Amino acid sequence: MKILVGIKRVIDYNVRVQVNRDGSGVVKEGVKMSINPFDEIAVEEALRMKERGDANEVVVVSIGPEAAQQQLRTALAMGADRAVLYQSDEEVQPLAAARALLAVVEAEDPGLVLLGKQAIDDDSNQVGQMLAALWNRPQATFVSALEFTDGVAKATREVDAGLENIEVELPAVVTVDLRLNEPRFVKMPDIMKAKRKPLEIKPFAELGVEMPVQLETTLHEPPPKRQGGVKVDSVQALVEALKNKGVLS
Amino acid sequence: MSSVLLIADHDGKSLNTGIARSVACARQLGTVHVAVFHAPDADAPCAAAARLDGVSRVLSVSNPVNGTPLAAVLAPQIARLAAEHEGGYDYVLAPSTTFGKDVLPRVAALMGVPQVSDLMEVIDARTFKRPIYAGNVITTVKVPEGIPVLATVRIASFQAVGDGEDAPIVAAQAEVELPDHTRYLGLVDTGGSDRPDLQSAPVVVAGGRGVGSEENFQVIFKLADKLGAAVGASRAAVDAGYVPNEMQVGQTGKIIAPDLYFAIGISGAIQHMTGIKDAGCIVAINKDGDAPIFEVADYGLVGDLFTLLPELEKALDD
Numbered sequence: 001m002k003i004l005v006g007i008k009r010v011i012d013y014n015v016r017v018q019v020n021r022d023g024s025g026v027v028k029e030g031v032k033m034s035i036n037p038f039d040e041i042a043v044e045e046a047l048r049m050k051e052r053g054d055a056n057e058v059v060v061v062s063i064g065p066e067a068a069q070q071q072l073r074t075a076l077a078m079g080a081d082r083a084v085l086y087q088s089d090e091e092v093q094p095l096a097a098a099r100a101l102l103a104v105v106e107a108e109d110p111g112l113v114l115l116g117k118q119a120i121d122d123d124s125n126q127v128g129q130m131l132a133a134l135w136n137r138p139q140a141t142f143v144s145a146l147e148f149t150d151g152v153a154k155a156t157r158e159v160d161a162g163l164e165n166i167e168v169e170l171p172a173v174v175t176v177d178l179r180l181n182e183p184r185f186v187k188m189p190d191i192m193k194a195k196r197k198p199l200e201i202k203p204f205a206e207l208g209v210e211m212p213v214q215l216e217t218t219l220h221e222p223p224p225k226r227q228g229g230v231k232v233d234s235v236q237a238l239v240e241a242l243k244n245k246g247v248l249s
Numbered sequence: 250m251s252s253v254l255l256i257a258d259h260d261g262k263s264l265n266t267g268i269a270r271s272v273a274c275a276r277q278l279g280t281v282h283v284a285v286f287h288a289p290d291a292d293a294p295c296a297a298a299a300r301l302d303g304v305s306r307v308l309s310v311s312n313p314v315n316g317t318p319l320a321a322v323l324a325p326q327i328a329r330l331a332a333e334h335e336g337g338y339d340y341v342l343a344p345s346t347t348f349g350k351d352v353l354p355r356v357a358a359l360m361g362v363p364q365v366s367d368l369m370e371v372i373d374a375r376t377f378k379r380p381i382y383a384g385n386v387i388t389t390v391k392v393p394e395g396i397p398v399l400a401t402v403r404i405a406s407f408q409a410v411g412d413g414e415d416a417p418i419v420a421a422q423a424e425v426e427l428p429d430h431t432r433y434l435g436l437v438d439t440g441g442s443d444r445p446d447l448q449s450a451p452v453v454v455a456g457g458r459g460v461g462s463e464e465n466f467q468v469i470f471k472l473a474d475k476l477g478a479a480v481g482a483s484r485a486a487v488d489a490g491y492v493p494n495e496m497q498v499g500q501t502g503k504i505i506a507p508d509l510y511f512a513i514g515i516s517g518a519i520q521h522m523t524g525i526k527d528a529g530c531i532v533a534i535n536k537d538g539d540a541p542i543f544e545v546a547d548y549g550l551v552g553d554l555f556t557l558l559p560e561l562e563k564a565l566d567d
Contacts, residue, residue: 215391
């Protein structure tokens, strides 16, 4: 089975994101960029499936600027077999991304598409569900455990009520949550080896996506700052303060 | 007047508490119809939705296949209802619960329109605020004219509506071919408790890595029970296996807005703060006086939680 994994280049998890001066976006100059952490978990899961014999090829695909090939190289160094970047310098919102991935799916014919449950930049949490709808195939979102038997995947999903199991026929779209696995560290020899693995860069336009209506973002602003309070020096002082404030009877 | 279709999240017995909050958002936009997709023998959530103030009609969509919350089965029905019922709705909303997040993008793709995720404030009929970067940036987004507005509602941003006059419950059908490629197997028993629901409880006591172990977490449960509070946890505590995942509060867990929140042994990573910034009053107890949680806490107490919590319980008795 071939697995297609989608990855997105985003500002690194540890960066404290700042709004730029005119509110048109966030500061990206000189900021560390990484694979979206959820997508990295998707790559790891695909590699583990290949190592266990549930899959024989792992293809990583990204939509984004030319620099996103750095993140694809990282995925290749982790162990993916080949990579494709559909280069776009414009913002590609979730529905357009899902349509683009559908075109990739039609060309690649994977048995499984693995994606992160959300990107930590726009926090939309939409692309996997949208791709599954357009492809008319099952979706298993927020997945923290995954097993395969005879063309069927059993997925454990992290839902508000706890954990839920569903069964989906393949091919399917699975979006992964944090506790599915811990991605491996990339070693120097793997980085060298990854340089020889195939990475194609194609124009986004080549996918022939009919561009949907996109949302217009008119302003970025920092959130209202929560006023820090006071430190109290004892349990008695705390209880008294909470009673005075009326939050404790 | 615009029309709003709000998709109910429920378990066949009761309505998710996020629906009363979502109605508060929906009624700012137009006349609110709540769609309840359910199995024939599980229509109690219809009556619960009909009672909510601001709901003018409940659409009861009864079908044996609607007994389990599968997006692949529900999305085509929602899309059909949204596009055709009463000439089509101007808005289709769902709460930003895991149910809403799972199903609504699938509806949006079927309808060929974008979705606004985590709508936190209505600016005007087509302009909304929503958080990005784990809530570190708030964006204002506009949905272009000529298409229905689809959005998940960030429930912590809205106060629940109360009860009003009972709205009529009307049977509705969404005739559409449904797939059978997805099967619901059931919830895994994670030893859930009788404690109040984390997303609606007025008081929440949460523990973090500082609590140290699954056994030690009993001190958190004890304080919560004393206060009649729900129990939450940081991602670190869940990852370490102290408590099950449904207790996680933060960017990838639950976003909550209790009146009173106790953060105990929680350092306060940005991703955790995202989940609690709408709390009325935050109390932090941590042995590290420099922990970032103290920057946002209304009241901070520095010290050993294993000494302070028993003291606190005792003080609450006095």
